[in-house]
Amino acid sequence: MSKEALYGKTLSELKTCVKDLGLPAFTSKQIADWLYKKHVTTIDDMTNLSKKARTELNDKYEVGLMPPQSFQESVDGTKKYLYQTSNNQFIEAAYLPEDNRNTLCISSQVGCKMGCLFCMTARQGFQKNLTSNEILNQIASLPERDTLTNVVYMGMGEPMDNIENVLKSLEIITAEWGYAWSPRRINVSTIGVVPAMRRFIEESEAHLAISLHSPFNDERKQLMPIENVYTAEKVIEALRDYDFGRQRRISFEYIMFKGVNDSPQHVKGLLQLLNGIKCRVNLIHFHPIPNSPLEGSDYKTMEFFRDKLSQKGITTTIRKSRGEDIYAACGLLSTKKLIKENNEKDY
């Protein structure tokens, strides 16, 4: 019988574990220290626990870290890691080193049910929600773990569609007994699942990035079916209910598709939609995906967009494409792996 993972449990869950085993309450804090500060990989490495405590823990639990299965490195230094999940599927994490920061982009689900037209993960369909163990393992088992300065939840899956585990993972990253990171080092993205987005805003302090991709209802519906349920207007209305303070950042991600959402009318539409919201906009160059007619806008058009938005006081940046040579767009590598495995099974 497989053992339960300790890694990925919150302090209060660890308290329940030790209580159930009849161990002293302070053991839970010691375990949290070993897991999140001292980075042990086995229970036997938790050397300040009594022998009896270690034996009892070992009977039922394991630390539960899983090293990446493989990785690819791009010419620009981006590294894409493939991790296996409990149901033998694959998720990706992309490590993006820059001059003064090293960011890890992590996944929150295997596949995704949101069906965005431009996304490779959407083509896998939804497979499962990652547990907090599987979300955080992408950080803990990363060879570059100790160099990380930032984490973004922008890999495979819609984080708000797995809000319980995402909030649990955020608690572990930011709690004093956990990794004790500032929430300002974390950015969580959403396409705008409003009820869960409200929970995220109320129960965490991490930054929020909302994928917009079009200010127009009909067009956004084509790109992102979520618009049929939560329109961009509804998402922005919800944001108006909160005071984000000076420290917490709201940003809008806008992938630019040639001839689709990159006209001067789109700039006007964006300005109207974002009116009065303190935010920044990130314009993203589209990585082409196989069998899709969508193409990325050229950089001149992107600069026009950036300048128009900036002139109206919205801080706007153009995001470089990273790791195109290793399929660093979300879901590409794991989809390729899935296709390969399925083909192998067919033989």
Ligand code: SF4
């Ligand atoms: S873009 Fe994000 S929300 Fe949309 S299908 Fe892809 S993973 Fe899901």
